[in-house]
Amino acid sequence: MTKVKRYEDLRSHRWLGTTDLRSFGHRARFRQGGFDAPDWQGKPVIGIINTWSDLSFCHTHLRERAEDVKRGVWQAGGFPVELPALSLSEPFVKPTTMLYRNLLAMETEELLRSHPIDGAVLLGGCDKTTPGLILGAISMGVPSIFVPAGPQLNGNWRGQKMGSGSDAWKYWDEKRAGRITEEDWAELEGGIARSFGTCMVMGTAATMMAIAEALGLSLPGSSSIPAADAGHPRMCSNAGRRIVDMVWEDLTPDKILTPKSFDNAIRVHMAMGGSTNAIIHVVAMARRAGLKLDMNRFDELSREIPVLANVRPSGKYLMEDFFYAGGLRGLMNELRSTLDLDCLTVTGKTIGENIEGGKVYLPDVIHPLSDPISTEGATAVLTGNLAPRGCVIKPSAVEKRLLKHRGKVIAFEDYNHMAREVDRDDLDVTADHILVLKNGGPQGGPGMPEWGMLPIPKKLVQQGVRDMVRISDARMSGTSYGACILHVAPESYIGGPLAFVQTGDEIEIDVAARTIHLCVSDEELARRTAAWVKPEPRYVRGYGAIYSDHIGQADDGCDFDFLAPLGPVPEPEIH
Ligand code: FES
Numbered sequence: 001m002t003k004v005k006r007y008e009d010l011r012s013h014r015w016l017g018t019t020d021l022r023s024f025g026h027r028a029r030f031r032q033g034g035f036d037a038p039d040w041q042g043k044p045v046i047g048i049i050n051t052w053s054d055l056s057f058c059h060t061h062l063r064e065r066a067e068d069v070k071r072g073v074w075q076a077g078g079f080p081v082e083l084p085a086l087s088l089s090e091p092f093v094k095p096t097t098m099l100y101r102n103l104l105a106m107e108t109e110e111l112l113r114s115h116p117i118d119g120a121v122l123l124g125g126c127d128k129t130t131p132g133l134i135l136g137a138i139s140m141g142v143p144s145i146f147v148p149a150g151p152q153l154n155g156n157w158r159g160q161k162m163g164s165g166s167d168a169w170k171y172w173d174e175k176r177a178g179r180i181t182e183e184d185w186a187e188l189e190g191g192i193a194r195s196f197g198t199c200m201v202m203g204t205a206a207t208m209m210a211i212a213e214a215l216g217l218s219l220p221g222s223s224s225i226p227a228a229d230a231g232h233p234r235m236c237s238n239a240g241r242r243i244v245d246m247v248w249e250d251l252t253p254d255k256i257l258t259p260k261s262f263d264n265a266i267r268v269h270m271a272m273g274g275s276t277n278a279i280i281h282v283v284a285m286a287r288r289a290g291l292k293l294d295m296n297r298f299d300e301l302s303r304e305i306p307v308l309a310n311v312r313p314s315g316k317y318l319m320e321d322f323f324y325a326g327g328l329r330g331l332m333n334e335l336r337s338t339l340d341l342d343c344l345t346v347t348g349k350t351i352g353e354n355i356e357g358g359k360v361y362l363p364d365v366i367h368p369l370s371d372p373i374s375t376e377g378a379t380a381v382l383t384g385n386l387a388p389r390g391c392v393i394k395p396s397a398v399e400k401r402l403l404k405h406r407g408k409v410i411a412f413e414d415y416n417h418m419a420r421e422v423d424r425d426d427l428d429v430t431a432d433h434i435l436v437l438k439n440g441g442p443q444g445g446p447g448m449p450e451w452g453m454l455p456i457p458k459k460l461v462q463q464g465v466r467d468m469v470r471i472s473d474a475r476m477s478g479t480s481y482g483a484c485i486l487h488v489a490p491e492s493y494i495g496g497p498l499a500f501v502q503t504g505d506e507i508e509i510d511v512a513a514r515t516i517h518l519c520v521s522d523e524e525l526a527r528r529t530a531a532w533v534k535p536e537p538r539y540v541r542g543y544g545a546i547y548s549d550h551i552g553q554a555d556d557g558c559d560f561d562f563l564a565p566l567g568p569v570p571e572p573e574i575h
Contacts, residue, residue, distance in 0.1 A: 004249060005247065007042045007043075010045075012118050016041075027040075040079045043078050045080075045081060045119075046073045046117070046121060046244065047081055047120045048080055048120075049083050049108055049120055049122050049123065049133060050062055050084050050085065051123060051124045051126070051133070052087060052123070053084075053089065056087035057089070057091075058089070058090070058126035058149055058199070059125065060196035061149070061196045062124075062149060066123060068233040069236045069239055069240040070082070072237035072241040073241070074240075076241040077244055078247070083115065085107050086103060086132070087126070088127070088128045090128070095447050097127060097128040098442075098447045098448050099445075100128070100447075102135070102547075102558075103132075105131075105133075106563065107136065108135070108137060109135075110136075112137070117142060118142060119243045119244070120140075120142055121145050121147055122147060124147075125208075129149075130146065130211075130212055133146065135284060138253050138257065139288055142247075143243065143249075143250065143251050144243075145217065145218065147222065147239045148213070148222055149197060150224075150225050150226055151227060152164070152194065152196060152198060153194045154200060154318045154320045155191055155194055157191040157192065162188065163313070163479065164193060164203065165313075165478075166313040166479045168192060168479075169480060171185065171188055176423075176462075178462070198227070199478075201313060202272055202273055202274060202313065202478065203313075204275040204478035206275075207269060208277075209223035210224075211265045211274070214261075214264050214267075214351075215256065215265045216344060216351055216354075217256060218346065219347065220347065221235075222235045224327030225323060251348060254289065256344050257286075257289040259291055262285075262293055266301045267335060267339060270301055270307065271307060271308040271309060271331060271334075271335055272307075272311070272331070273309055273314035273315065273373075273378045275477075276392050276476055276478070276486055276487070277450075278478075279392055280487070283555070284556075286557075287559065288559070290566045294555065295381045295390050295392065302377035302379045305335070305338060306372030307372055307376070307377070307378055309322060309366055311365070313478075313479060314374060314378070314396045315373050317364075317365045324362060325363075325366045328358075332351070332355040332358060333360070334366065378394060379395075382509065383516065385517055385518050386497050386501070386507065386517065387496075387498075388490070388497070391485050391486060391516060393484065397480075397482060399466075403510075404510045405432075408434065408506055409436050409502070411436040411501050414444075415440065415449075415451055418435075422457050423455075423457060423458040423459075427459065429460060430460075434471060435457075436507075437451060437474065438472070438499060439473075439493050440472045441493055441554070442551045442554065443494055444492060446539075448487075448558065449474055451475075452476035452486040453476045453477065453480035453482055467482045467483050469507075470482070470484045472484075473487065473492055473554070475554075488554075490553055491553065491554070497525065500525060546560075
C-alpha cells in the first residue's frame with residue numbers, strides 16, 4: 001500500500017479529530033454507542049451502505065454480510081458504520097424499481113456526504129441496487145468497493161433446473177396452452193427460488209454485478225460467488241480489509257472509471273449475453289463519471305464480441321453453474337485478447353493482473369472465443385423513423401426468422417388496453433403480426449417498467465407460437481427473451497413517433513442493417529402528429545412530480561437532469 005493520505009486529511013477528521021464544541025458532541029455520541037477513542041482515533045470511517053430489507057429476499061443475507069465487512073474493516077484498522085438505504089426489491093416495488101433507481105443514487109451520495117465517511121462499501125445486487133449505489137458513489141467520489149449480493153442457488157422442479165423469471169415465463173405459457181396443470185404450477189412456485197441471493201439467470205442483477213467487477217469496482221471473482229457459498233462472507237471481509245487501504249491510497253472511483261474500463265465492461269456484457277437493461281445503467285454511470293458514452297458503443301462492441309456464457313435466457317445453464325465453470329475471472333481470461341488489461345481496479349492492481357490465472361473448467365458453460373454459443377451479439381441498436389434516438393434488441397435471444405421481418409401492427413395504447421385485448425379469441429393475429437405497446441417509457445410507464453416482453457396472444461400460444469416481434473418504449477426483464485424491441489426513444493408519452501402507430505400499419509425491421517421503419521408516409525405521420533394531444537403529467541406532487549420534471553430518456557441513461565452534470569458539491573459545513 002502506498003499511503004498518500006494522513007489522518008488529518010480524512011473527511012471524518014473534521015467531525016472527530018478537532019477540539020471544538022461540535023467534535024466534542026460527535027465523540028460523546030460515539031461513546032454513547034459504547035465506543036472509545038481507540039476505536040476511531042487515527043482510523044478511516046468506512047460507511048457500509050446496506051440495501052437489506054425484510055421485503056428484499058435477494059438481500060436477506062446482507063445484514064450478516066455487513067458484519068463480515070465490519071470484521072475486515074476492524075482487522076485493517078478502520079472504523080465501520082452501517083447505513084441502511086432503499087432496498088429496491090425487484091418483485092415487490094411498484095410500479096417498478098426503475099422509478100426509484102435515481103432516488104437510491106441520491107440517497108447513497110447524500111448518506112456518504114452528510115456523514116463522517118472516508119470510504120464506502122456498497123452492498124447490493126438486486127437489479128437497480130447495483131447502478132443506484134454506484135451512481136451515488138461515483139458522484140460522491142470517496143473510495144468505494146461494490147460488494148455483490150451474489151446469485152441464489154439453481155432453481156429445481158422435479159429434478160430440472162429452474163431459472164428465475166425465464167422459466168416462470170416459459171411455464172406460464174405452457175399453462176396457458178394447457179400443457180401443465182394447476183398443481184404442477186403450484187409446485188413450481190416452491191422450487192424456482194430456493195435461497196437468498198439475486199436471480200440466478202443472466203438477468204439484470206447478474207449482468208450488473210459482472211459489469212461492476214469488469215469496471216474494476218469489485219474484488220476479482222466476487223460477482224460470480226453464489227450468495228449461499230461460504231466464499232461469499234469471506235469475500236465480504238476481504239472487501240472490508242481492502243477498503244481501509246483504499247482510503248489511505250486515495251483510490252477514488254474517478255481513477256478507476258475511464259473510457260477503457262467502460263469498454264471492458266461492455267465487452268464483458270456482450271460475452272455474458274447480458275440484460276438489455278444494462279445499457280441504460282452503464283450509459284448513466286459513464287456520464288456521471290464525466291465520460292461520453294452512448295448506446296452506439298454497445299452496438300459497435302457487440303459486433304466484435306460474441307456470447308460466450310451459456311446461461312439462460314440466451315443459453316442453457318444458470319449462474320451457480322457459471323461459478324463452478326470458473327466464473328467471471330474465467331470468462332474474462334477467455335476475452336483477454338480483446339480487453340484493455342491496464343485498467344486500474346479497487347485492488348490497486350490492473351484488471352489484467354486480477355484475471356491472471358482465471359480458468360474455465362466447464363467449457364460448455366463458458367465457451368472459448370473460438371467456439372462461441374452465439375455470434376449474433378447480445379445487443380443491437382436500431383434506428384429509423386420509428387426510433388430516431390434508437391431502440392435495442394437482444395439478437396441472441398430471438399428466433400432467427402424474426403431478425404429481418406415486415407409485419408402488420410396491432411397497437412395497444414397502454415398496458416391495460418393490451419391486457420384486455422391480447423387473449424381475446426377473436427383477436428385477428430398471426431405469428432407474423434407485430435405487437436406494439438405505447439406508454440411504457442420513463443414518463444409514460446411511469447418508470448419504464450419491464451413490460452417489453454409483451455405476452456404472445458393466447459390463440460397463438462395454443463398453436464405453438466413462442467416468439468413474435470414486439471415493440472415498446474418499455475424495458476424488458478433481463479430474464480426475458482424473444483424478438484422484443486425495447487427502449488424506443490423518444491417515448492410515446494412525450495410525443496415520440498411510437499405514439500402515432502396505428503393498428504393496421506406495417507413496420508419493417510432489419511437487425512443486420514440496424515434499421516426499424518414505420519411504413520407510413522411522411523405526410524400521414526405529420527397529420528397524426530398534428531392531431532396528437534399531449535397527456536397530463538402522471539404526478540402533480542411528491543417524488544413522482546420531481547421524477548416527471550427531471551427524468552431523461554432511455555438513450556441518455558434515464559438520469560435526472562440535475563444529477564448528471566459534473567461539478568463540485570460543497571462539503572457540509574460543521575458549525
Ligand atoms: Fe432481485 Fe431478480 S428479484 S435480482
